[in-house]
Amino acid sequence: MDRNCHKSVNHELTVCGAHPVYFQPERNGYGIIGLISADQFSAESIRNKINGSALALRASSPDAEYAVITNCTYDGLIYDVAALTEKLGASTPRIKFDEAWYAYARFHPLYRGRFAMDVPASPRQPTLYAVQSTHKMLAAFSSASMIHIRNSPRAPVDYDVFNQSFTMHGTTSPFYPIIASMDVATAMMQGREGRTLLNGAINDSIEFRKTLVTVGNKIKQDIPGDWFFDVWQPERAEVDGDSVPFIDVPTEQLANNADYWTLKAGEAWHGFGEMPEGYAMLDPIKVTITCPGLNAQGDMSEFGIPAPVVAKYLDMQRIIPARNGDYTLLILFALGSTQGKWNTLIDLLMMFKRYHDDNTLLRDILPEVCRSDERYTTLGLADLCREIHQANGELNIARLSDRACALAATPVMTPSQAYRHLVEDGTELVAAGDIMGRVVGVMVTPYPPGIPMIMPGEKVTPEAGAIVEYLVALQTFGQRFPGFEHELQGVEIDDNGRYWVRCIKESALNPSLYA
Template structure:
């Protein structure tokens, strides 16, 4: 394992035949004899990119010599040394750094540099073998300190070589070796992953289900890093985390306050718990971007009015059990959490922030109070705070890695035993230990200062992408170019300040109206790219480029985006994004523009798409855009979808009762043209944006039916660009597709 973490030696004479070169190479040889790789380079190079090598190094040796300290040269040498050490330490406080010289001593090195070092090596006072052992001892100690508790225990178990008599049945991967296809699987995933795939019978790894042993130690470690009172790893995504939180606090008949722009797992929680939902309605612009819930809706007197006007909630005397808010939205809109806490402390039992897209915010001052739980944040007096986070979305977790964070109130502490009953209800008794380990490691990676540096880099890359897109527009996009949704007045002086990203009342760029001052912010690492053809008022231009065509083009050129709307698509700058990745996005968009302007044939620019959809043979890229844009404009789809999501959603039954009708088969499968006035027994969720439109128990209105008719007709006319609506059941009758929804009989 240590061989993958070389000792990096920086010496301008590393490859020379001088005395210094010979001696430093002798040291490198001594290090390699002890089983460590030594990697020699001759200059610092670009400080920032070189300092990023700390993630793969076990130690640094920086050489200084008399030549560097001749009169007039000492100051530049010290400045370079100071800059390099600073770049390393802003990412990694612990990696060993050594200075190596012939005659110079600590007297010649400023103390601000000296105090960051692990040793000062003199070239001719000890043997290379002795110095090598000294360096390796420090490097080993550093590497041994890296692994957090559970990951450490899992690697030790996998390396132990014990025979396995427990589940899973592949017995550390051995079963795969008995079959040709199994051997292919083994070769693809590797020995370590399969040896580490164990069951909860392995006592030395602890238990996820009762939070004991190394698992518990890692959850405590992660709670410390994320500044929460309690933290629980979850191995089936934040969908499951949300259900655990709800089942720990909500019972049948309870009133709950829910962001209408919520993930479907929250709606599943409503159905499962038997709760009565009262919804807060977010704003929405005509790009189809979902905005924030206006601040006025959070005021208790306004929530109380909503409850009193609700047919099923008005008679419930107890205070609402939970309020769930989507923080951040898909497109990166954040709420000032401290203002919400101040308005609702004591009025609602639990505040739950679905921060699936925001686990990074606690590690950078840029986000201030625009996330749920962090260092030095005040506690509510009575209300408990939950945050559910997708470790796998913005941090370095494996898919389905999630976590639940809890902040106790001044008057209430989490009852871990009661909470764990809900946790057990939704957690497999055979959790995937690689996912647990990734939760453990993802948290350890965010330990300061490394976590702060990672988030800093994400923000910097996102800002550089925005700058690059604007530069292309200025130099090449006089006729048209793609825009990155965000504030218009991002001057170079202020773009990196939080104030530049606060949504101000009435600004045209966001289109959300008169928002409260300072209540909402746009996370710059979420980039929604706007394609030509539609403005924020919902007015269609004479020509346009539907986003679905752009994203299919990008997919054929190796770029997969996160979400696609009518005239927008969404990308994220996670901690894994690189300069090469976003620069490739810019260049591919330029290639698309060139292909559109020339109306290049689809067989040339999108051959895979054309092979699956031969009806578009003979089309050029501009031809295809013109066809779909024309249909969107003729049906005024931007206004239709806005009206649809903001229309009155009449609750005719409790969600759990309507869903029970489906379970009991007390339903009718109703065609689209007959839906108006009927009560749905299932979730109806159009993609995009993937936000449920109706939930069980709500009644279809004319606007929603009109949209479903459009989606049906569009799908028949433009195969390959179908609007996916979960909840629509497709059947073929007399050779033609018929779309229906399961409704209460």
């Protein structure tokens, strides 16, 4: 299973009683989740993972039966799915691609070969599933989703059995407008209309990228050493054999040539390690705005603009980024985005800079924040940014986040067994700083980066001590800056800002359950 999975995948493991082992995706210095390195998909690597897992001892088969891969990632990184399927398929007969944020890929040639249903058919191909949240990026109502299947004789799907299973998790009283909205979304994407709609979103995202970088360049040219926001994307590109600034490449070329968006090994802008040629691609319609203070290698600078402060300001202006990291903001260009909307965003970012540089009082621009803590009423915007940036450095938030998500707790029981303890009153709340040596009963996921640090049934060992350090650091940060607490799923916060994690009661642990 991809460690960068949606929580519904954990629920899937729980319902099925699965014995999971995990692929570990990369992360860069910004906390952006990368792809799983290609070497992890080899049959040998998967066999080693299984042999090294205590859960394999009680599994019904020693072989991999099913794999789940997130494609594309929330931050817009896309696999070469054809190459991935060939490599992973050598050991695994079923592969599900979580394409929740990627339902549009079929409708533009930019994404050719990079989505599940576009993999060339072959007799030994695994059965492929693609699960798409149609409502996220296409024109369907909330909760509208689709499952696509490419069947294979190697692991055939009996559709009658599949439908019986599906109805168990559905309702006998469906909300028909949701179903109708999927028909509408499908009709909108048929024929040339779908290509036209997606062309508009891609072109708008590229023009936004160019405009934001151009504004930043102009500000820094007029006043050397000044600051503005930037975009996470290549800095230069090759056109007709010449290296030119990325923003100088014609939009038409950027919108139709995937080579411009392919990550190259060793390039500093993306912050990831070695990778095969063409392995990873950045989706242009998922735009990550970067703030001063941190680079893709995780190095902090003396001056910084924490993204949560920017997000609070944008929220006051009724613009909600899809997600913010410590120094990044994610903007999605879904169908229907317009130049007027993204021009407004750039105007607001310029206004934020003006308020910051003037150190405008928070009570005048962020009154909602001031309600969280009275001391904010005497601070200016620059004061708050400086304090939060300094705290990020003192608490070592970026480095601890990287270490905590790179380390794996030790599985001692399946998610299904952990869930049984949860519903049978076999868990208790334990202070975050005291979970060392405990078996956790819930999934603990910090946002950013969105990778579960701990899965249900995993034990926090000394080797994974950075997990405890990171949770304590986030607790300290949240107590120091009310209103700017990090989002954490699986952690309960009391009235004093203390973090608690639900762990399996030691008295309830029965070695026979997970021996």
